[in-house]
Amino acid sequence: MFLAINGSAFPIRNEFRLPKLRGQKGLRQSKSRLQEQPESPDKSSKCLTKPCSLLKYQVPGSMILIARSMKFSKDQFTHRQREKQEVIPEILDGYKYSLGQGNNHELVQRIMDARTEWHLCKESNSMSINFRWQQTNRGYKYDRLIANSQYKQCVNHFEQHFEISNKQYLFRNLCQLCENNKQNVFDFVPVTFVLDFNDESIDSQFTQFIKFFDKFAPKDKKIEQLPKKLQEYKKKLKIQSTPLLDKKxxxxxxxxxxxxxxxxxxxLLKPTFLNRGRGIHVVNDIEAIIQLISELQLGSAEDLEEQKKKNAIKANSFVIQKYIEHPFLINSRKFDIRVWVLVTMDLNCYFFKEGxxxxxxxxxxxxxVDNQFIHLTNNAIQKYSEKYGEFEDGNQLSFDDFQNYLNDQGFKVDFYGTHVPKMKQLVWTSLQSVKRKLNLSQRRYCMEIFGYDFIIDSDFKTWLIEVNxxxxxxxxxxxxxxxLPRMLDDAFKLTIDTIFPPKYQDDEPTDSKYPVKKYPNNENLWEPLGCLDSPKQQSKANMYYQNQQQQFQQQMQQQYQQSSSQHHNQLPYYLQPLTPQSSSQFQSI
Structure with missing residues (x-):
C-alpha cells in the first residue's frame, strides 16, 4: 500500500491509499462514505465489508487520510496481489519456451519437446516464458533478471558475452590477463593487431601495425618511403593524426x-563482431589490406540503407592476425578443431568431452589467397564448394578419426592425452580473462554455449584462434x-532442468536418449573446468536503485522535520534512515 505526500508515494504496511480530502468536512464525508454498506454485495463489488479506522497526517499543503485494517470481499485481490499473479512464469501444466529462427532451431525444439512439461510458445516477448533460445540476445530484458525480481526466465546468452566472443575484446582481455600474470599472450595466440576506428587511439594503433608489418616483411613486401606512405594510408582511411595518448x-x-x-x-583481416567466416579475407600485400579496410568501413546514413538491401558486410573495427603458414595437414588439406564450452548461471564452466x-x-x-576453400575451414564456407563432402562426410572428422589418422601416418601423438588437455587449459585461461566482465551486472538465469576454434601447427603446437x-x-x-543432440541435452540438464525441475516422475532425469559411442548413456559429457568468481562489487542496477531510495528518504525526512518535528519524538518507520535490512524490504515490495 502507499501513502501519498504532495504527489509522491512510498510504501506503508497494511494501509490503503484514499483520495486527498481537505478539511474537517472532507474527513466527515470520507468516514460516512466508508461506513455505508451495500444491501446485496456481490463478487464484483469493490466496497468494504466492514468499517475501517482512519488516521490523519498533516503536512504542508495537503491532508492525507489513511485507512487501516481494510477487508475485501472473498474473491477480490489487491493491486499488488494481481501484479504478483501476472509475473509468475509457470503455467499449470508445465513450462513455456520460445525459439528464434535459424541455425537449426528445430534441433533445440526436438530436445525441448522430449521434456513433456515444456511447451513451445510463439509469443517470444512475453515474460511468462521460462526459457528463451535465439541466435542473438536482441530483445532479452536483462534488467528484469535480477536477484530481487519475481521473474524467473532463463536465456541462452550472457549480457556481456561479447567480452569473449568479439575478437577485439577477447584479444584485449587476454593481453590484460597475461600482462598481470607476466605471461606472453603470443605463446598461444597468433600475432594480432586491433584497429578500432571508433577508438581515439586509432592513429597509434594503425602506426604500430604498419611499422611491424614493414619490419618483418620480405624484401618484395617492404613498404617504400614508409613515412610518406603512412600518411597516404591514414588519409585514405580518414585517420586524423593525434598527439601521443597516455592510453597504453x-x-x-x-x-x-x-x-x-x-x-x-x-x-588475416577479420571484422571483430562476425562469425562463421563472414568478412574474413586472406591478404599478402599492404595495399590490399588498406583497400579492404576502406571498402568495409561504414559509410554515410544514406549508404547504409542501400547496404542493407544488398546484404553487404560493413565494419568499423578489425582484427589483423598473422596467418599460420605452416599448419599440420590432413591428406594435404588444412583443418581446424571445434570444441564446445558451457558457462552456466552460476558461472560454472564445462568442456564437452567430444569435438x-x-x-x-x-x-x-x-x-x-583468393580461394577461400583452401584457407577457411568453416562449414558455412566449405558447403558451397563443388568438392564438399568428397573426402569426409560433411568435411568433418571425429577425434577418434583424427587419432586413427595420426596412428596410420606414423605420428606418435596422443591427441586425447596431449592436445585436448592443452585446449582445456587455453579455454580456462580465456574464461579467467573475463571472469569480472561476463556477468558484470549479476543477471540471474543466464547460460551460454560457446564454440572455440583451435589450429595445430606443423610442430604439433595448439593455437587459440577465436571464440564464437x-x-x-x-x-x-x-x-x-x-x-549435437547429446551436447544440448546434457547442457540443459545442467541449466534449465536445475532452474525448472520436473514436477512429475516421468520428467525426472534418466539415461540419455541420445547415445554417443564409447560413453555410457547415464554420463553427462560436460566435464567441469571450474567456477568463475562473480564480481565483488554490487551490480550497477542495484546500486542505482539503492541510491534512488536514499535520495527519496532524505527528501522525506527534511519535509517531515520542517513540518512536525516538535510533535514527534521519533520518525515513523517509513521515514527512518535506510539500512541494508530496510533496503531489502523496499526491494521486495
Whole structure:
C-alpha cells in the first residue's frame, strides 16, 4: 500500500491509499462514505465489508487520510496481489519456451519437446516464458533478471558475452590477463593487431601495425618511403593524426613465430563482431589490406540503407592476425578443431568431452589467397564448394578419426592425452580473462554455449584462434547428428532442468536418449573446468536503485522535520534512515 505526500508515494504496511480530502468536512464525508454498506454485495463489488479506522497526517499543503485494517470481499485481490499473479512464469501444466529462427532451431525444439512439461510458445516477448533460445540476445530484458525480481526466465546468452566472443575484446582481455600474470599472450595466440576506428587511439594503433608489418616483411613486401606512405594510408582511411595518448597499446612480439613465417607473408583481416567466416579475407600485400579496410568501413546514413538491401558486410573495427603458414595437414588439406564450452548461471564452466575436426576441400597452398576453400575451414564456407563432402562426410572428422589418422601416418601423438588437455587449459585461461566482465551486472538465469576454434601447427603446437557465440548446430554430418543432440541435452540438464525441475516422475532425469559411442548413456559429457568468481562489487542496477531510495528518504525526512518535528519524538518507520535490512524490504515490495 502507499501513502501519498504532495504527489509522491512510498510504501506503508497494511494501509490503503484514499483520495486527498481537505478539511474537517472532507474527513466527515470520507468516514460516512466508508461506513455505508451495500444491501446485496456481490463478487464484483469493490466496497468494504466492514468499517475501517482512519488516521490523519498533516503536512504542508495537503491532508492525507489513511485507512487501516481494510477487508475485501472473498474473491477480490489487491493491486499488488494481481501484479504478483501476472509475473509468475509457470503455467499449470508445465513450462513455456520460445525459439528464434535459424541455425537449426528445430534441433533445440526436438530436445525441448522430449521434456513433456515444456511447451513451445510463439509469443517470444512475453515474460511468462521460462526459457528463451535465439541466435542473438536482441530483445532479452536483462534488467528484469535480477536477484530481487519475481521473474524467473532463463536465456541462452550472457549480457556481456561479447567480452569473449568479439575478437577485439577477447584479444584485449587476454593481453590484460597475461600482462598481470607476466605471461606472453603470443605463446598461444597468433600475432594480432586491433584497429578500432571508433577508438581515439586509432592513429597509434594503425602506426604500430604498419611499422611491424614493414619490419618483418620480405624484401618484395617492404613498404617504400614508409613515412610518406603512412600518411597516404591514414588519409585514405580518414585517420586524423593525434598527439601521443597516455592510453597504453598492447605489447607486440619481438619476432614472428616460426609457424607463422613464410615467403608469402599472409595475414588475416577479420571484422571483430562476425562469425562463421563472414568478412574474413586472406591478404599478402599492404595495399590490399588498406583497400579492404576502406571498402568495409561504414559509410554515410544514406549508404547504409542501400547496404542493407544488398546484404553487404560493413565494419568499423578489425582484427589483423598473422596467418599460420605452416599448419599440420590432413591428406594435404588444412583443418581446424571445434570444441564446445558451457558457462552456466552460476558461472560454472564445462568442456564437452567430444569435438570435431573441420577440413577444407582444396589442397593447401599459400600461393593462392583468393580461394577461400583452401584457407577457411568453416562449414558455412566449405558447403558451397563443388568438392564438399568428397573426402569426409560433411568435411568433418571425429577425434577418434583424427587419432586413427595420426596412428596410420606414423605420428606418435596422443591427441586425447596431449592436445585436448592443452585446449582445456587455453579455454580456462580465456574464461579467467573475463571472469569480472561476463556477468558484470549479476543477471540471474543466464547460460551460454560457446564454440572455440583451435589450429595445430606443423610442430604439433595448439593455437587459440577465436571464440564464437551462437556456434553452428547444423547436423551436417553423421558425427554432428550424434554429438549435437547429446551436447544440448546434457547442457540443459545442467541449466534449465536445475532452474525448472520436473514436477512429475516421468520428467525426472534418466539415461540419455541420445547415445554417443564409447560413453555410457547415464554420463553427462560436460566435464567441469571450474567456477568463475562473480564480481565483488554490487551490480550497477542495484546500486542505482539503492541510491534512488536514499535520495527519496532524505527528501522525506527534511519535509517531515520542517513540518512536525516538535510533535514527534521519533520518525515513523517509513521515514527512518535506510539500512541494508530496510533496503531489502523496499526491494521486495
Amino acid at each position: 597499446l598492447h605489447s607486440i612480439p619481438q619476432k614472428i613465430p616460426k609457424c607463422q613465417e613464410g615467403d608469402q607473408y599472409l595475414w 570435431y575436426i573441420r577440413t577444407s576441400c582444396e589442397n593447401f597452398t599459400t600461393d593462392n 557465440t551462437n556456434p553452428c548446430i547444423e547436423e551436417s554430418s553423421s558425427i554432428l547428428q550424434m554429438l
